[in-house]
Amino acid sequence: MTPSDDSQLIERCRNGDREAFDELVRRYERQAYNLAYRLAGNYDDASDVVVEAFVRAFQGLHTFRGDANFGTWLHRVVVNTFLDMRKRSKGRQHVSLEEQLELDGDTLTRQIEDTSPGPQELVEQEEREEVLQRAIAQLSPDRRILIVLYHFENLSYEEIAQMLKLPVGTVKSRLNRARLALREILEPSRELFGR
């Protein structure tokens, strides 16, 4: 898959060729799903985010600049979709697994008792993934987005800065704080990750 292949497909999409969009979806659905999964924190919500993100991408394809990378553009669409859907679902949420308290830009997470099986009852590898994913879900959305884009989607500081319209230095310092916050959340489970 090359950007030039993508731009041909995008051109065909703009001319009303839906088969070309079908091919674009095939190329990027796995990437989009992984991003959405890390952001949303569970498989069901990840699917919903991906579906809506592709619908938005299809409708907004005319706004996509040909010289940009479609994958990066789609990242942005997925991130925005995640944020919008989160905002929409906030009013409907009955039980929150976390409670965010904003204090001078820093976030404290008040954890609510988790009644799911304890660490010793789960397979080690799967549990590590599970614990990591749950810890990421406890970060504030802004921090979660930075962590996921850098560590899971392997975007550079510069790419993230461009996408989020932030100075590179700000991205670096916020990511540092996000890592420290994530480490703190994971501290009680540290024995799982010790080497």
Place this chain on the structure above:
Amino acid sequence: MRCEHFRELISAYIERSIAPPLAAKMDEHAAECASCRAELEGVRELWQMMAEAKRVEPPVSLHSRVMQEVYASVPAAPAPRWWELAWRPRFAFAVAAVLAVLALVIWSYNTQSNAIALSVVSGGGSPVSPVAVSTLPTRFEPFLTDDGDLRWMLKMNASHPTSVEVVAGAQAVWSGSVAQETTAVLPAVPQGAVLDVRVVWDGSNVLRAWLPAEISQEQRKPVLVLKQRSIEETLAHIARAYGVPLVLVGETDPLTRVNLESTGVALDEMLTRLAEKLDLQISRAEDGTTVLTAR
């Protein structure tokens, strides 16, 4: 160096993107301060852990779900009226083509037991923009979503990309470019519906297809995605998806949860695999109902 300053620089230190004199000061601080040392090690481990995290696979049904929603998001174009078509130079030819195709379809309908296989996606030739002539049959294939809803895939072939739309009644349900081995996933269309495949550039109707009122057991190869379902829920879902009655006899563990993803698996194979996993015995009642007995 103060702890607060050390913490601000931890990521840059791990990435080795700070000047050596500053790094040396951090080394000194880490040697003296157990708390900052632990913090540094913790972030380093976290970094490694995230690098090793596995990629997850999207559910098999995601692609069709995305495309259905994308298609549904576009308002269907109203079908042209016959008097709007009448002035078009190729209209007469299209009528002839439809009649020819109808004859062919009726022949196909009579000779095929499932009445699904159809042929030809062609509106005839044009000196300006020749319409593609298919080399392989066009056909409809049924599949079931994970909710057990019946959908149709229209498989088409054309010698070069041709924009067509599929119309049910007066409503366009799909449009797109047909090339070789093109699959269109249609939104919900009633069984027994009549579908027209129309070439967009001149409005000519090139194919008429009758969806069968029922589909046979052999044609049911549903896409199933089940997560964390009880045994009873799983069997109920499979029964609905495959359109067969299933009876569960005996006591099963109510806490057992089933995760299942399958595409195009025949019923017998599905039941055999499930019986093995869940320790069930398969038998048939006199009326043909499949009975699964807990051992």
